[in-house]
Amino acid sequence: MRDWAKARLVDLTDDDRATLFGAFLDIAGQLREGRNTASGDLKTRWRRAGLHAFDRDREHD
Structure with a gap:
């Protein structure tokens, strides 16, 4: 399934x-x-959120 x-x-x-x-x-x-x-560096926050989502996804595979 695509990430989107x-x-x-x-x-x-x-x-x-x-x-x-x-x-x-x-x-x-x-x-x-x-x-x-x-409210902080958006690029850093977005990257962190994306990495966490990828990690969660790998845990479920």
Whole structure:
């Protein structure tokens, strides 16, 4: 199963890939402009969350 499906992003967006891509473009813009970083380094938080999800997934395989 693809990671997008595991994260239920497909369900949340009714499998609308344009919406998912737009969200990623918005995230990229936030990182470029330095927005929304007051509560910590977003890139670090997102990476940590992704690594934890991958680890959980490996534990269930």
